[in-house]
Amino acid sequence: MSSDPTIVPARRSGKGDPEADEAVYAALHAAILEGRIAAGTKLAETPLAEAFGVSRERIRKVLHRLVAERRLEAVPNRGVRVPQPTLDDVRAIYQAHRVLEAGVLRELAEKLDDRLLGELRMHVGQEQRAAMERDRAASVRLSGAFHLRIADALGNAQLSAMLRDLLTRSSIMVSVYESIAESFCGVQEHGAIVEALARHDVERAIALSGDHFRLVEARLQLRPQPPKVDVARLFGPIGEAGGEEPVRS
Ligand SMILES: [Zn+2]
Numbered sequence: 224m225s226s227d228p229t230i231v232p233a234r235r236s237g238k239g240d241p242e243a244d245e246a247v248y249a250a251l252h253a254a255i256l257e258g259r260i261a262a263g264t265k266l267a268e269t270p271l272a273e274a275f276g277v278s279r280e281r282i283r284k285v286l287h288r289l290v291a292e293r294r295l296e297a298v299p300n301r302g303v304r305v306p307q308p309t310l311d312d313v314r315a316i317y318q319a320h321r322v323l324e325a326g327v328l329r330e331l332a333e334k335l336d337d338r339l340l341g342e343l344r345m346h347v348g349q350e351q352r353a354a355m356e357r358d359r360a361a362s363v364r365l366s367g368a369f370h371l372r373i374a375d376a377l378g379n380a381q382l383s384a385m386l387r388d389l390l391t392r393s394s395i396m397v398s399v400y401e402s403i404a405e406s407f408c409g410v411q412e413h414g415a416i417v418e419a420l421a422r423h424d425v426e427r428a429i430a431l432s433g434d435h436f437r438l439v440e441a442r443l444q445l446r447p448q449p450p451k452v453d454v455a456r457l458f459g460p461i462g463e464a465g466g467e468e469p470v471r472s
Contacts, residue, residue: 246461247275248285254457255294255305256394257359263307264454266295276460293391306395313396313443320370320389321436325429327374327382328416332425339376340421346372347414354410367394369413396443409439 251271254260266286272279286303289295296306308316346369353361367390374386412435419428 243277243461244281244285247277247281248288250275250458250461251285251289252294253360254454255289256363259457260305260454262305265302265304266454267302270453270455271458274455274458274460293395308392308396313440316389316393316396317436317440320386320393321433323382323386323389324370324373324432324436327377327386328420328428328432329425330377331373332420332423332428334376335420340417343369343372343417343420347410347417350410350413363394366409366413393439409435412438 251266260266268279268282268286272282275282286295290297290303293306295303297303346365350362350365350369353365370390371383371386375383377383412431416428416431416435419425419431
């Protein structure tokens, strides 16, 4: 489980600037989300600008956006880095999510109808497909969306907002700590929660949801970190950037 509540789809406006921003954003976002950059790694403007073949201003803009989305964190006087949540942070976020979802499932069981059940099953089917196709980005996005779908079904904007916030933070942890192979384990767990709801066995659904969060948390803690690499070497010049001038330094 994890999430992507904040992804903004790439624009195709035909104008050069937004497309170049989106290309840089998409490359960095994917690298963070897919866990290719070790936790705590500093992202400096100049080497990234050189790697992408764009200006430092453009890199700065994209880094600010990723900070605003909490994909990256700004450290006073030290620039921007990939977050490095502690195990205590991980524990706190998953406990909060587990407690919240237990309440959500209890409420949801009261109003689960065939239409919603069908939607949830379809969602789990999409997750299974993404897992089979080893589409890591889709898996991460869909697994977060599963938990949002459950919460959104209650129609409570406050609850949905709280959950989105938790998911944004847990998605960072997943991308920082969870390995690619392990990220495909959660689909059956989501499916089991849905099937328990379908049988009107709310206690079982809550127990499965609790187990799910404990498993996700345990999986996170086991992951060896990717080696610290020269981040800029992960990226190459962006193609049809449309008139962007390379960095001068
Ligand atoms: Zn999940």
